[in-house]
Amino acid sequence: MLLSTATEASTATATTTTTTKATPTSSPDKKKKKRIVVAVGGNALQRRGDRLTIENMLKAAAEMAPTLAELAKENELVLTHGNGPQVGELALERSAASFDVLGAESMGQIGYVLAQALQSAGCTAIPILTQVVVDQYSDAFKDPSKFVGPIYGSIEAQALAQSLGWTVKPDGEYFRRVVPSPPPMEILQIEAIKTLIEHSPGTLTIACGGGGIPVARVPANPQTLIGVEAVIDKDACGAKLANEIEADGYIILTDGGGIWENFGKPDAREMKEATPEYLKGTKTGEKFPGSMGPKVQALIDFVERSNKPGVWAAVGDLKDCAKIVAGEEGTFIRRDVKNGVTWRTGKKGPPRKESKNPPPF
Template sequence: MLTQVEVDPQDEAFKNPTKFVGPVYGAMEANALSQSLGWTTKPDGEYFRRVVASPWPKKILQIDGVRALLAVQKPNGPLPIVCGGGGVPVTRMGNTGTYEGLEAVIDKDRCGALLARELEADGYIILTDGGGIWENFGKPNAREMHQASTSYLKGTKAGAKFPGSMGPKVEAAIDFVENSKNPNAWAALGDLRDAADIVAKKAGTFITREVKGEVIWYNREGCPPADRVPRSP
Protein backbone atom coordinates (compact mmCIF):
# COMPACT_ATOMS: atom_id res chain seq x y z
CA MET A 1 0.00 0.00 0.00
CA LEU A 2 1.38 3.40 -0.98
CA THR A 3 1.35 5.29 2.31
CA GLN A 4 1.54 9.03 2.85
CA VAL A 5 3.12 10.13 6.11
CA GLU A 6 2.57 13.56 7.61
CA VAL A 7 5.61 15.46 8.83
CA ASP A 8 6.11 18.87 10.42
CA PRO A 9 7.48 21.36 7.86
CA GLN A 10 9.13 23.17 10.79
CA ASP A 11 11.05 20.05 11.82
CA GLU A 12 14.67 20.91 12.63
CA ALA A 13 15.76 18.37 10.01
CA PHE A 14 14.86 20.83 7.25
CA LYS A 15 17.51 23.23 8.57
CA ASN A 16 20.25 20.62 8.24
CA PRO A 17 19.53 18.07 5.48
CA THR A 18 21.56 14.89 5.95
CA LYS A 19 19.93 12.12 3.87
CA PHE A 20 21.89 11.33 0.70
CA VAL A 21 19.77 10.78 -2.42
CA GLY A 22 20.49 10.31 -6.09
CA PRO A 23 23.74 9.85 -8.02
CA VAL A 24 27.20 11.22 -7.30
CA TYR A 25 28.59 14.40 -8.87
CA GLY A 26 31.94 16.10 -9.21
CA ALA A 27 32.51 19.30 -7.23
CA MET A 28 31.81 21.67 -10.14
CA GLU A 29 28.68 19.83 -11.27
CA ALA A 30 27.36 19.66 -7.69
CA ASN A 31 27.92 23.39 -7.24
CA ALA A 32 26.13 24.17 -10.52
CA LEU A 33 23.14 22.00 -9.57
CA SER A 34 22.97 23.60 -6.13
CA GLN A 35 22.81 27.05 -7.68
CA SER A 36 20.39 26.23 -10.50
CA LEU A 37 18.00 23.93 -8.61
CA GLY A 38 18.40 25.13 -5.04
CA TRP A 39 19.74 21.78 -3.89
CA THR A 40 21.89 21.20 -0.85
CA THR A 41 24.87 18.99 -1.68
CA LYS A 42 27.46 17.50 0.64
CA PRO A 43 30.63 15.43 0.22
CA ASP A 44 30.16 11.67 0.02
CA GLY A 45 33.63 10.16 -0.23
CA GLU A 46 35.45 11.58 -3.24
CA TYR A 47 32.28 13.00 -4.77
CA PHE A 48 29.20 15.02 -3.86
CA ARG A 49 25.56 14.03 -3.58
CA ARG A 50 22.31 15.80 -2.95
CA VAL A 51 21.01 15.71 0.62
CA VAL A 52 17.43 16.19 1.80
CA ALA A 53 15.82 16.44 5.22
CA SER A 54 14.85 13.36 7.23
CA PRO A 55 12.03 14.62 9.49
CA TRP A 56 10.28 12.56 12.18
CA PRO A 57 6.99 11.00 11.01
CA LYS A 58 3.87 12.29 12.77
CA LYS A 59 0.88 10.50 11.22
CA ILE A 60 0.22 7.74 8.68
CA LEU A 61 -2.69 8.93 6.55
CA GLN A 62 -3.77 5.47 5.38
CA ILE A 63 -3.66 3.86 8.84
CA ASP A 64 -7.41 3.10 8.81
CA GLY A 65 -6.98 1.17 5.56
CA VAL A 66 -4.15 -0.82 7.12
CA ARG A 67 -6.32 -1.65 10.13
CA ALA A 68 -9.16 -2.75 7.83
CA LEU A 69 -6.88 -5.15 5.97
CA LEU A 70 -5.54 -6.60 9.20
CA ALA A 71 -9.09 -7.09 10.47
CA VAL A 72 -9.98 -9.48 7.62
CA GLN A 73 -10.53 -12.82 9.35
CA LYS A 74 -9.91 -15.31 6.56
CA PRO A 75 -7.45 -18.14 5.99
CA ASN A 76 -4.58 -16.73 3.96
CA GLY A 77 -5.98 -13.23 4.47
CA PRO A 78 -4.18 -10.11 3.24
CA LEU A 79 -0.75 -9.25 4.59
CA PRO A 80 -0.34 -5.51 4.01
CA ILE A 81 3.09 -4.16 3.11
CA VAL A 82 3.15 -0.49 4.03
CA CYS A 83 5.41 2.49 4.73
CA GLY A 84 7.94 1.35 2.14
CA GLY A 85 11.03 3.54 2.22
CA GLY A 86 9.53 5.47 5.12
CA GLY A 87 6.41 6.47 3.20
CA VAL A 88 5.69 9.57 1.11
CA PRO A 89 6.32 12.72 3.19
CA VAL A 90 3.46 15.22 3.09
CA THR A 91 2.33 18.23 5.11
CA ARG A 92 -1.11 19.76 5.68
CA MET A 93 -1.62 23.04 3.84
CA GLY A 94 -3.09 25.86 5.94
CA ASN A 95 -6.79 25.58 6.71
CA THR A 96 -7.71 23.78 3.48
CA GLY A 97 -7.14 20.31 4.88
CA THR A 98 -5.26 19.28 1.75
CA TYR A 99 -1.79 17.77 1.73
CA GLU A 100 1.29 18.64 -0.28
CA GLY A 101 4.39 16.55 -0.83
CA LEU A 102 7.77 17.59 0.53
CA GLU A 103 11.26 16.86 -0.76
CA ALA A 104 12.41 14.70 2.13
CA VAL A 105 13.11 11.09 3.08
CA ILE A 106 11.54 9.68 6.24
CA ASP A 107 13.68 7.13 8.05
CA LYS A 108 12.02 3.75 7.49
CA ASP A 109 12.71 2.52 11.02
CA ARG A 110 11.15 5.62 12.58
CA CYS A 111 8.13 5.19 10.33
CA GLY A 112 7.93 1.52 11.30
CA ALA A 113 7.91 2.51 14.97
CA LEU A 114 5.03 4.91 14.33
CA LEU A 115 3.13 2.21 12.40
CA ALA A 116 3.58 -0.32 15.21
CA ARG A 117 2.45 2.22 17.77
CA GLU A 118 -0.64 3.28 15.81
CA LEU A 119 -1.60 -0.37 15.36
CA GLU A 120 -1.07 -0.88 19.12
CA ALA A 121 1.28 -3.76 18.39
CA ASP A 122 2.82 -5.64 21.30
CA GLY A 123 6.24 -5.69 19.65
CA TYR A 124 8.28 -4.15 16.85
CA ILE A 125 11.03 -6.12 15.09
CA ILE A 126 13.76 -4.45 13.03
CA LEU A 127 15.71 -6.88 10.86
CA THR A 128 19.35 -6.11 10.03
CA ASP A 129 22.27 -7.69 8.18
CA GLY A 130 24.51 -7.83 11.25
CA GLY A 131 22.54 -9.21 14.16
CA GLY A 132 21.31 -7.30 17.20
CA ILE A 133 22.96 -4.50 19.13
CA TRP A 134 26.66 -5.09 19.62
CA GLU A 135 29.31 -3.47 21.76
CA ASN A 136 32.65 -3.13 19.94
CA PHE A 137 31.12 -4.54 16.75
CA GLY A 138 33.69 -6.13 14.45
CA LYS A 139 36.39 -6.29 17.13
CA PRO A 140 37.77 -9.34 18.98
CA ASN A 141 36.02 -8.26 22.18
CA ALA A 142 32.62 -7.77 20.50
CA ARG A 143 29.58 -8.89 22.47
CA GLU A 144 25.87 -8.76 21.69
CA MET A 145 23.14 -7.53 23.98
CA HIS A 146 20.44 -10.06 24.80
CA GLN A 147 18.20 -7.60 26.65
CA ALA A 148 18.53 -3.87 27.27
CA SER A 149 16.37 -1.22 28.90
CA THR A 150 15.54 1.98 27.06
CA SER A 151 17.25 4.00 29.80
CA TYR A 152 20.47 2.01 29.35
CA LEU A 153 20.48 2.55 25.59
CA LYS A 154 19.71 6.25 25.96
CA GLY A 155 22.56 6.53 28.43
CA THR A 156 24.96 5.18 25.81
CA LYS A 157 23.96 8.01 23.44
CA ALA A 158 22.82 5.58 20.77
CA GLY A 159 23.74 7.75 17.79
CA ALA A 160 27.40 7.92 18.85
CA LYS A 161 27.71 4.51 20.50
CA PHE A 162 26.09 2.73 17.56
CA PRO A 163 27.30 4.64 14.48
CA GLY A 164 26.16 4.25 10.90
CA SER A 165 22.76 2.70 10.25
CA MET A 166 22.42 1.13 13.71
CA GLY A 167 21.96 4.44 15.57
CA PRO A 168 18.60 5.32 13.93
CA LYS A 169 17.39 1.74 14.40
CA VAL A 170 18.12 1.87 18.13
CA GLU A 171 16.44 5.28 18.40
CA ALA A 172 13.35 3.99 16.57
CA ALA A 173 13.13 0.96 18.86
CA ILE A 174 13.38 3.20 21.93
CA ASP A 175 10.72 5.52 20.50
CA PHE A 176 8.26 2.64 20.02
CA VAL A 177 8.79 1.12 23.46
CA GLU A 178 8.65 4.37 25.41
CA ASN A 179 5.67 5.86 23.58
CA SER A 180 3.54 2.71 23.33
CA LYS A 181 0.33 2.60 25.35
CA ASN A 182 1.33 -0.91 26.39
CA PRO A 183 3.73 -0.77 29.37
CA ASN A 184 5.02 -4.22 28.38
CA ALA A 185 5.76 -3.27 24.78
CA TRP A 186 9.04 -4.56 23.37
CA ALA A 187 11.23 -4.03 20.35
CA ALA A 188 13.83 -6.38 18.90
CA LEU A 189 16.76 -5.96 16.54
CA GLY A 190 18.31 -8.97 14.86
CA ASP A 191 19.64 -10.53 11.69
CA LEU A 192 17.22 -11.15 8.82
CA ARG A 193 18.39 -14.77 8.67
CA ASP A 194 17.41 -15.20 12.32
CA ALA A 195 13.85 -13.89 11.85
CA ALA A 196 12.14 -17.07 13.05
CA ASP A 197 14.41 -17.29 16.09
CA ILE A 198 13.78 -13.63 16.90
CA VAL A 199 10.02 -14.22 16.88
CA ALA A 200 10.67 -17.15 19.23
CA LYS A 201 12.91 -14.84 21.32
CA LYS A 202 15.94 -17.08 20.79
CA ALA A 203 18.03 -14.49 18.94
CA GLY A 204 18.41 -10.74 18.61
CA THR A 205 18.44 -7.91 21.13
CA PHE A 206 15.22 -7.22 23.03
CA ILE A 207 14.45 -3.73 24.29
CA THR A 208 11.92 -3.04 27.04
CA ARG A 209 11.27 -0.25 29.51
CA GLU A 210 12.80 -2.18 32.37
CA VAL A 211 15.50 -4.87 32.49
CA LYS A 212 17.04 -6.26 35.65
CA GLY A 213 20.54 -4.82 35.78
CA GLU A 214 19.71 -2.56 32.78
CA VAL A 215 21.50 -4.85 30.27
CA ILE A 216 22.07 -8.60 29.83
CA TRP A 217 24.72 -9.88 27.43
CA TYR A 218 24.61 -13.11 25.43
CA ASN A 219 27.80 -14.36 27.06
CA ARG A 220 26.24 -14.21 30.51
CA GLU A 221 25.21 -17.53 32.07
CA GLY A 222 21.69 -18.51 31.14
CA CYS A 223 21.54 -16.48 27.92
CA PRO A 224 21.76 -18.84 24.92
CA PRO A 225 23.85 -19.12 22.92
CA ALA A 226 27.00 -18.36 24.91
CA ASP A 227 29.44 -17.74 22.05
CA ARG A 228 27.60 -15.65 19.47
CA VAL A 229 29.75 -13.81 16.93
CA PRO A 230 28.75 -11.19 14.34
CA ARG A 231 27.56 -12.68 11.06
CA SER A 232 29.07 -11.61 7.78
CA PRO A 233 26.58 -9.82 5.48
Protein backbone atom coordinates in the same frame (compact mmCIF):
# COMPACT_ATOMS: atom_id res chain seq x y z
CA MET B 1 -19.40 -25.94 21.16
CA LEU B 2 -23.12 -25.02 21.20
CA LEU B 3 -25.09 -26.64 24.05
CA SER B 4 -28.89 -27.01 23.90
CA THR B 5 -31.01 -27.73 26.97
CA ALA B 6 -34.77 -28.36 27.28
CA THR B 7 -36.64 -27.28 30.38
CA GLU B 8 -40.16 -28.51 30.98
CA ALA B 9 -42.49 -26.52 33.19
CA SER B 10 -45.98 -27.73 34.02
CA THR B 11 -48.84 -25.48 34.97
CA ALA B 12 -52.52 -26.12 35.54
CA THR B 13 -53.35 -25.06 32.00
CA ALA B 14 -50.36 -25.93 29.73
CA THR B 15 -46.92 -27.43 29.39
CA THR B 16 -44.25 -25.23 27.81
CA THR B 17 -40.86 -26.42 26.47
CA THR B 18 -38.09 -23.78 26.24
CA THR B 19 -34.83 -24.26 24.39
CA THR B 20 -31.83 -22.06 25.25
CA LYS B 21 -28.37 -21.86 23.71
CA ALA B 22 -25.27 -21.46 25.82
CA THR B 23 -22.67 -18.87 24.90
CA PRO B 24 -19.91 -20.53 22.87
CA THR B 25 -16.54 -20.68 24.56
CA SER B 26 -13.20 -20.42 22.81
CA SER B 27 -10.84 -23.34 22.95
CA PRO B 28 -8.29 -22.98 25.75
CA ASP B 29 -5.68 -24.47 23.43
CA LYS B 30 -6.04 -21.71 20.82
CA LYS B 31 -3.05 -19.39 21.10
CA LYS B 32 -3.76 -15.69 20.58
CA LYS B 33 -1.75 -14.33 17.69
CA LYS B 34 0.78 -11.61 18.36
CA ARG B 35 0.59 -8.42 16.32
CA ILE B 36 4.05 -7.64 14.92
CA VAL B 37 5.35 -4.93 12.61
CA VAL B 38 8.41 -5.96 10.58
CA ALA B 39 10.56 -3.31 8.88
CA VAL B 40 12.78 -4.46 6.00
CA GLY B 41 15.51 -2.18 4.67
CA GLY B 42 15.46 -1.11 1.03
CA ASN B 43 18.89 -2.70 0.65
CA ALA B 44 17.31 -6.12 1.34
CA LEU B 45 16.05 -5.98 -2.25
CA GLN B 46 19.41 -4.94 -3.65
CA ARG B 47 22.23 -7.33 -2.80
CA ARG B 48 25.69 -5.83 -2.51
CA GLY B 49 27.39 -5.85 -5.89
CA ASP B 50 24.14 -6.49 -7.80
CA ARG B 51 22.66 -3.99 -10.23
CA LEU B 52 19.39 -2.42 -9.16
CA THR B 53 17.07 -4.20 -11.59
CA ILE B 54 13.53 -5.51 -11.25
CA GLU B 55 14.89 -9.02 -11.88
CA ASN B 56 17.31 -8.77 -8.95
CA MET B 57 14.61 -7.26 -6.73
CA LEU B 58 12.23 -10.12 -7.56
CA LYS B 59 14.95 -12.66 -6.82
CA ALA B 60 15.77 -11.11 -3.43
CA ALA B 61 12.08 -10.86 -2.52
CA ALA B 62 11.51 -14.49 -3.46
CA GLU B 63 14.28 -15.53 -1.07
CA MET B 64 12.83 -13.67 1.93
CA ALA B 65 9.14 -14.36 1.21
CA PRO B 66 8.85 -17.93 2.62
CA THR B 67 10.06 -16.82 6.07
CA LEU B 68 7.70 -13.84 6.14
CA ALA B 69 4.80 -15.98 4.90
CA GLU B 70 5.41 -18.53 7.67
CA LEU B 71 5.48 -15.78 10.29
CA ALA B 72 2.21 -14.40 8.92
CA LYS B 73 0.53 -17.77 9.59
CA GLU B 74 1.37 -17.60 13.28
CA ASN B 75 1.11 -13.84 13.87
CA GLU B 76 -0.78 -10.76 12.74
CA LEU B 77 2.03 -9.45 10.58
CA VAL B 78 2.33 -5.97 9.09
CA LEU B 79 5.25 -5.29 6.77
CA THR B 80 6.97 -1.99 6.07
CA HIS B 81 10.08 -1.39 3.98
CA GLY B 82 12.78 1.09 3.06
CA ASN B 83 13.30 2.60 -0.38
CA GLY B 84 16.74 4.24 -0.31
CA PRO B 85 18.30 2.53 -3.34
CA GLN B 86 15.07 2.59 -5.33
CA VAL B 87 14.13 6.24 -4.73
CA GLY B 88 17.75 7.23 -5.43
CA GLU B 89 17.61 5.45 -8.77
CA LEU B 90 14.29 7.09 -9.65
CA ALA B 91 15.67 10.51 -8.72
CA LEU B 92 18.52 10.03 -11.20
CA GLU B 93 16.12 9.05 -13.97
CA ARG B 94 13.70 11.91 -13.30
CA SER B 95 15.60 14.84 -11.81
CA ALA B 96 12.63 17.18 -12.19
CA ALA B 97 10.26 15.01 -10.10
CA SER B 98 9.64 15.86 -6.44
CA PHE B 99 10.44 13.35 -3.72
CA ASP B 100 6.84 12.86 -2.64
CA VAL B 101 6.03 11.61 -6.15
CA LEU B 102 9.22 9.54 -6.30
CA GLY B 103 8.39 8.07 -2.90
CA ALA B 104 4.94 7.07 -4.15
CA GLU B 105 6.46 5.45 -7.23
CA SER B 106 9.00 3.49 -5.19
CA MET B 107 6.26 2.39 -2.78
CA GLY B 108 4.20 1.01 -5.63
CA GLN B 109 7.21 -0.68 -7.19
CA ILE B 110 8.45 -2.35 -4.02
CA GLY B 111 4.94 -3.17 -2.82
CA TYR B 112 4.28 -5.03 -6.07
CA VAL B 113 7.56 -6.96 -5.86
CA LEU B 114 6.95 -8.01 -2.25
CA ALA B 115 3.28 -8.87 -2.83
CA GLN B 116 4.11 -11.04 -5.82
CA ALA B 117 6.80 -12.94 -3.92
CA LEU B 118 4.55 -13.43 -0.88
CA GLN B 119 1.63 -14.62 -3.02
CA SER B 120 3.94 -17.20 -4.60
CA ALA B 121 4.81 -18.33 -1.06
CA GLY B 122 1.12 -18.81 -0.23
CA CYS B 123 0.49 -15.51 1.57
CA THR B 124 -1.89 -12.84 0.27
CA ALA B 125 -0.33 -9.40 0.73
CA ILE B 126 -1.99 -6.02 0.14
CA PRO B 127 0.23 -2.93 -0.31
CA ILE B 128 -1.37 0.34 0.78
CA LEU B 129 -0.21 3.62 -0.73
CA THR B 130 0.36 5.47 2.54
CA GLN B 131 0.61 9.23 3.02
CA VAL B 132 2.35 10.50 6.16
CA VAL B 133 1.97 14.07 7.43
CA VAL B 134 5.13 15.95 8.42
CA ASP B 135 5.83 19.46 9.68
CA GLN B 136 7.18 21.32 6.65
CA TYR B 137 8.62 23.98 8.97
CA SER B 138 10.57 21.58 11.22
CA ASP B 139 14.32 21.83 11.77
CA ALA B 140 14.83 18.88 9.41
CA PHE B 141 14.29 21.25 6.49
CA LYS B 142 16.88 23.70 7.77
CA ASP B 143 19.61 21.06 7.75
CA PRO B 144 18.92 18.21 5.25
CA SER B 145 20.66 15.01 6.34
CA LYS B 146 19.25 12.04 4.42
CA PHE B 147 21.71 10.77 1.79
CA VAL B 148 20.15 9.66 -1.49
CA GLY B 149 21.57 8.73 -4.87
CA PRO B 150 25.13 7.86 -5.93
CA ILE B 151 28.49 9.33 -4.95
CA TYR B 152 30.12 12.25 -6.77
CA GLY B 153 33.45 14.02 -6.83
CA SER B 154 33.48 17.54 -5.41
CA ILE B 155 33.46 19.36 -8.79
CA GLU B 156 30.63 17.26 -10.21
CA ALA B 157 28.64 17.53 -6.98
CA GLN B 158 28.86 21.31 -6.94
CA ALA B 159 27.88 21.51 -10.61
CA LEU B 160 24.79 19.38 -9.97
CA ALA B 161 23.91 21.42 -6.89
CA GLN B 162 24.02 24.64 -8.91
CA SER B 163 22.23 23.33 -12.01
CA LEU B 164 19.51 21.28 -10.26
CA GLY B 165 19.19 23.10 -6.94
CA TRP B 166 20.36 20.10 -4.91
CA THR B 167 21.90 20.22 -1.45
CA VAL B 168 25.05 18.11 -1.31
CA LYS B 169 27.20 17.08 1.64
CA PRO B 170 30.41 15.10 2.17
CA ASP B 171 30.01 11.35 2.59
CA GLY B 172 33.51 10.19 3.44
CA GLU B 173 35.84 11.49 0.74
CA TYR B 174 32.97 11.84 -1.73
CA PHE B 175 29.78 13.90 -1.95
CA ARG B 176 26.14 12.86 -2.17
CA ARG B 177 22.80 14.56 -2.42
CA VAL B 178 20.92 15.08 0.86
CA VAL B 179 17.23 15.77 1.43
CA PRO B 180 15.27 16.61 4.58
CA SER B 181 14.15 13.71 6.79
CA PRO B 182 11.38 15.05 9.06
CA PRO B 183 9.76 12.87 11.75
CA PRO B 184 6.36 11.32 10.96
CA MET B 185 3.40 13.04 12.62
CA GLU B 186 0.26 11.39 11.24
CA ILE B 187 -0.39 8.26 9.15
CA LEU B 188 -3.40 9.17 7.02
CA GLN B 189 -4.42 5.64 6.00
CA ILE B 190 -4.16 4.19 9.53
CA GLU B 191 -7.88 3.28 9.73
CA ALA B 192 -7.66 1.34 6.47
CA ILE B 193 -4.63 -0.51 7.82
CA LYS B 194 -6.47 -1.37 11.04
CA THR B 195 -9.50 -2.57 9.09
CA LEU B 196 -7.40 -4.99 7.05
CA ILE B 197 -5.69 -6.35 10.15
CA GLU B 198 -8.87 -6.85 12.14
CA HIS B 199 -11.28 -8.01 9.42
CA SER B 200 -9.06 -9.87 6.96
CA PRO B 201 -7.23 -12.54 8.98
CA GLY B 202 -4.40 -14.20 7.13
CA THR B 203 -3.82 -11.16 4.92
CA LEU B 204 -0.45 -9.46 5.25
CA THR B 205 -0.64 -5.67 5.04
CA ILE B 206 2.26 -3.72 3.51
CA ALA B 207 2.18 -0.09 4.64
CA CYS B 208 4.27 3.06 5.15
CA GLY B 209 6.83 1.93 2.58
CA GLY B 210 9.91 4.14 2.47
CA GLY B 211 8.61 5.95 5.55
CA GLY B 212 5.44 6.92 3.69
CA ILE B 213 4.72 9.60 1.12
CA PRO B 214 5.64 12.91 2.81
CA VAL B 215 2.79 15.41 2.78
CA ALA B 216 1.90 18.51 4.81
CA ARG B 217 -1.32 20.27 5.71
CA VAL B 218 -1.83 23.79 4.36
CA PRO B 219 -1.96 26.06 7.44
CA ALA B 220 -4.82 28.18 6.09
CA ASN B 221 -6.87 25.08 5.21
CA PRO B 222 -5.69 22.00 7.18
CA GLN B 223 -7.86 19.63 5.14
CA THR B 224 -5.81 20.44 2.05
CA LEU B 225 -2.64 18.39 1.57
CA ILE B 226 0.49 19.20 -0.41
CA GLY B 227 3.50 17.04 -1.24
CA VAL B 228 6.78 17.71 0.55
CA GLU B 229 10.32 17.41 -0.79
CA ALA B 230 11.63 14.96 1.81
CA VAL B 231 12.26 11.31 2.66
CA ILE B 232 10.86 10.12 6.01
CA ASP B 233 12.97 7.66 8.00
CA LYS B 234 11.25 4.29 7.54
CA ASP B 235 12.30 2.99 10.98
CA ALA B 236 10.77 6.01 12.73
CA CYS B 237 7.59 5.64 10.70
CA GLY B 238 7.55 1.90 11.39
CA ALA B 239 7.68 2.60 15.13
CA LYS B 240 4.76 5.04 14.84
CA LEU B 241 2.81 2.51 12.78
CA ALA B 242 3.44 -0.17 15.42
CA ASN B 243 2.21 2.16 18.18
CA GLU B 244 -0.87 3.22 16.19
CA ILE B 245 -2.03 -0.38 15.64
CA GLU B 246 -1.12 -1.38 19.23
CA ALA B 247 1.43 -3.97 18.13
CA ASP B 248 2.98 -6.43 20.58
CA GLY B 249 6.36 -6.25 18.87
CA TYR B 250 8.38 -4.25 16.35
CA ILE B 251 11.29 -5.78 14.43
CA ILE B 252 13.85 -3.96 12.29
CA LEU B 253 15.69 -6.31 9.92
CA THR B 254 19.18 -5.32 8.74
CA ASP B 255 22.21 -6.93 7.13
CA GLY B 256 24.37 -6.49 10.24
CA GLY B 257 22.72 -8.31 13.12
CA GLY B 258 21.76 -6.80 16.46
CA ILE B 259 23.32 -4.03 18.56
CA TRP B 260 27.00 -4.55 19.30
CA GLU B 261 29.35 -3.01 21.84
CA ASN B 262 32.79 -2.25 20.36
CA PHE B 263 31.55 -3.26 16.92
CA GLY B 264 34.33 -4.50 14.65
CA LYS B 265 36.84 -4.93 17.49
CA PRO B 266 38.22 -8.17 19.01
CA ASP B 267 36.26 -7.63 22.24
CA ALA B 268 32.94 -6.97 20.45
CA ARG B 269 29.83 -8.44 22.07
CA GLU B 270 26.18 -8.39 21.08
CA MET B 271 23.40 -7.24 23.36
CA LYS B 272 20.71 -9.82 24.02
CA GLU B 273 18.31 -7.52 25.87
CA ALA B 274 18.44 -3.90 26.97
CA THR B 275 16.15 -1.28 28.43
CA PRO B 276 15.49 2.08 26.76
CA GLU B 277 17.14 3.75 29.76
CA TYR B 278 20.35 1.74 29.25
CA LEU B 279 20.53 2.53 25.54
CA LYS B 280 19.97 6.24 26.13
CA GLY B 281 22.40 6.35 29.05
CA THR B 282 25.18 4.75 27.02
CA LYS B 283 24.31 6.79 23.89
CA THR B 284 24.12 3.58 21.89
CA GLY B 285 24.14 4.13 18.15
CA GLU B 286 25.02 7.82 18.29
CA LYS B 287 28.41 7.16 16.70
CA PHE B 288 26.57 5.84 13.63
CA PRO B 289 23.94 8.53 12.85
CA GLY B 290 23.50 7.29 9.29
CA SER B 291 22.90 3.64 10.09
CA MET B 292 22.30 2.18 13.56
CA GLY B 293 21.51 5.48 15.31
CA PRO B 294 18.02 6.02 13.81
CA LYS B 295 17.20 2.33 14.28
CA VAL B 296 18.03 2.39 18.00
CA GLN B 297 15.98 5.55 18.47
CA ALA B 298 13.00 4.01 16.64
CA LEU B 299 13.15 0.89 18.82
CA ILE B 300 13.26 3.02 21.96
CA ASP B 301 10.37 5.19 20.76
CA PHE B 302 8.10 2.21 20.15
CA VAL B 303 8.68 0.66 23.57
CA GLU B 304 8.41 3.95 25.49
CA ARG B 305 5.27 5.14 23.71
CA SER B 306 3.33 1.89 23.89
CA ASN B 307 0.57 1.50 26.49
CA LYS B 308 0.51 -2.30 26.19
CA PRO B 309 2.18 -4.45 28.85
CA GLY B 310 5.05 -6.68 27.79
CA VAL B 311 5.80 -5.01 24.46
CA TRP B 312 9.20 -5.48 22.87
CA ALA B 313 11.26 -4.24 19.96
CA ALA B 314 14.10 -6.08 18.24
CA VAL B 315 16.78 -5.59 15.63
CA GLY B 316 18.63 -8.35 13.82
CA ASP B 317 19.76 -9.84 10.54
CA LEU B 318 17.21 -10.47 7.79
CA LYS B 319 18.28 -14.11 7.43
CA ASP B 320 17.56 -14.67 11.15
CA CYS B 321 14.00 -13.33 11.04
CA ALA B 322 12.33 -16.50 12.37
CA LYS B 323 14.97 -16.89 15.08
CA ILE B 324 14.49 -13.28 16.16
CA VAL B 325 10.77 -13.88 16.70
CA ALA B 326 11.71 -16.96 18.74
CA GLY B 327 14.15 -14.85 20.82
CA GLU B 328 17.20 -16.80 19.65
CA GLU B 329 18.90 -14.04 17.67
CA GLY B 330 19.09 -10.25 17.55
CA THR B 331 18.84 -7.62 20.28
CA PHE B 332 15.59 -7.02 22.20
CA ILE B 333 14.51 -3.79 23.87
CA ARG B 334 12.13 -4.25 26.80
CA ARG B 335 11.04 -2.15 29.75
CA ASP B 336 12.30 -4.63 32.34
CA VAL B 337 15.74 -6.18 31.96
CA LYS B 338 17.89 -7.20 34.93
CA ASN B 339 20.76 -4.73 35.37
CA GLY B 340 19.55 -2.89 32.27
CA VAL B 341 21.34 -5.16 29.79
CA THR B 342 22.27 -8.80 29.12
CA TRP B 343 24.72 -10.12 26.52
CA ARG B 344 24.74 -13.03 24.10
CA THR B 345 27.55 -15.43 24.87
CA GLY B 346 29.77 -17.32 22.48
CA LYS B 347 29.29 -14.93 19.56
CA LYS B 348 32.09 -13.12 17.78
CA GLY B 349 31.25 -9.78 16.26
CA PRO B 350 31.43 -9.27 12.49
CA PRO B 351 34.56 -7.48 11.27
CA ARG B 352 34.14 -3.82 10.47
CA LYS B 353 34.49 -3.22 6.76
CA GLU B 354 36.72 -0.29 5.94
CA SER B 355 36.37 1.12 2.45
CA LYS B 356 37.13 4.37 0.72
CA ASN B 357 34.15 3.78 -1.55
CA PRO B 358 30.76 4.28 0.08
CA PRO B 359 27.83 2.22 -1.23
CA PRO B 360 26.16 3.54 -4.39
CA PHE B 361 22.97 4.54 -2.52
